[in-house]
Amino acid sequence: MDNxxxxxxxxxxxxxxxxxxxxxxxxKLIEENEKYLNISQGDKVLDIGCGxxxxxxxxQSNGYEVTGIDASLAMVKQGLENNVDCLHKNVVTGxxxxxxxxxxxxxxxxxxxxxxxxxxxxxxxxxxLTKDRVIFHDYNQKRRFIFSLINIIxxxxxxxxxxxxxxxxxEMKKVFxxxxxxxxxxxxxxYICQ
Numbered sequence: 626m627d628n629x630x631x632x633x634x635x636x637x638x639x640x641x642x643x644x645x646x647x648x649x650x651x652x653k654l655i656e657e658n659e660k661y662l663n664i665s666q667g668d669k670v671l672d673i674g675c676g677x678x679x680x681x682x683x684x685q686s687n688g689y690e691v692t693g694i695d696a697s698l699a700m701v702k703q704g705l706e707n708n709v710d711c712l713h714k715n716v717v718t719g720x721x722x723x724x725x726x727x728x729x730x731x732x733x734x735x736x737x738x739x740x741x742x743x744x745x746x747x748x749x750x751x752x753x754l755t756k757d758r759v760i761f762h763d764y765n766q767k768r769r770f771i772f773s774l775i776n777i778i779x780x781x782x783x784x785x786x787x788x789x790x791x792x793x794x795x796e797m798k799k800v801f802x803x804x805x806x807x808x809x810x811x812x813x814x815x816y817i818c819q
Contacts, residue, residue, distance in 0.1 A: 629738065630696045630715075633676075637699035640677045644707060647679035648686075651733075654762070654809055655683055661807060661817055663758060664689065668728035671754055673716050673747065674735030676700045678709030680762065684731070685709065692727075694720065716750050717743045730755040733762040736816075737789035741796065744789065748800040748818075758819045761797075764790055765806070765814035 655662070664670070666688030672681040675693025677700055685691045695701050696715035704711035714720055717739070730751045736744050751759040793816060797804045801818035808814045 627696070633695075633697035634699040637677065637697060637703050640700070641703050641707075644677050644679055644703075647677075648683055651680050651683035652686065655687055658807065658809060658815060659687070661760065661815060662729060664728045669726070671722070671727040671730045673730065673732040673751060675704055675709065675711055676733075678704030678707045678711055680731065680733040681709045681711070682707055689729075717746050719746075720750055720754065722754055724753055725756045726754050728756050730759045731762065732759075734764075736761050736763050736793065739789075741788060741792070744796060745800070748797055752800055752818070758817060759801070761793075761816040761818065762809070762813065763793070763816065764812055765808055766790055766793075767808075767812060 668689055670681075670684050670689045670691045672678075672684065672691055672693040675681045675695050676697075678693050681691045681693040681704070691710065693701075693704055693709050693711040694714040694716065695704065695711065696713075696717070698713050701711045701713045732747065732751065736747060739747060748759075751761075794804055794806065797816060797818055803819050805817040806814050807817060
């Protein structure tokens with residue numbers, strides 16, 4: 626099993642401590658940027674790397690039919706306990722959903738944790754599964770003092786944060802026809818891909 630997945634299996638309970646706070650943050654984010662979702666209530670959304678389900682739960686609370694997937698079984702269990710439809714699946718190895726199964730595909734803070742080859746698999750699979758667009762909620766290109774703490778966390782997670790920040794848009798443009806970057810906070814944004 627991938628060391629990254631093992632780590633998230635071990636720390637799922639810690640992510641759960643922040644679930645309610647994440648929901649408040651994500652609900653505000655969705656409210657402020659809902660026009661970019663380009664979907665209607667009842668439309669199907671796939672949330673890749675759903676973790677404990679906070680982003681999926683927030684989308685679900687806005688009337689969307691959301692399915693979350695995560696490679697960490699412990700995260701999926703937490704998501705299910707949080708009343709999110711979660712499945713244990715790994716986007717990197719491919720998903721068994723038919724092409725164009727979802728009106729929207731999302732992934733919140735997933736891409737930065739993958740190396741370049743796995744990010745490419747994420748992008749291709751997300752593109753295959755969406756009818757219209759994919760939104761990656763992740764770090765933007767801006768650098769601030771807070772990142773010294775994030776740098777430490779990313780180092781221990783074994784992610785690929787620095788490569789992601791430097792190459793996100795150019796890598797996404799290899800898979801998607803268009804990539805729009807919308808800043809949603811001091812250090813994060815939505816990469817809106819079609």
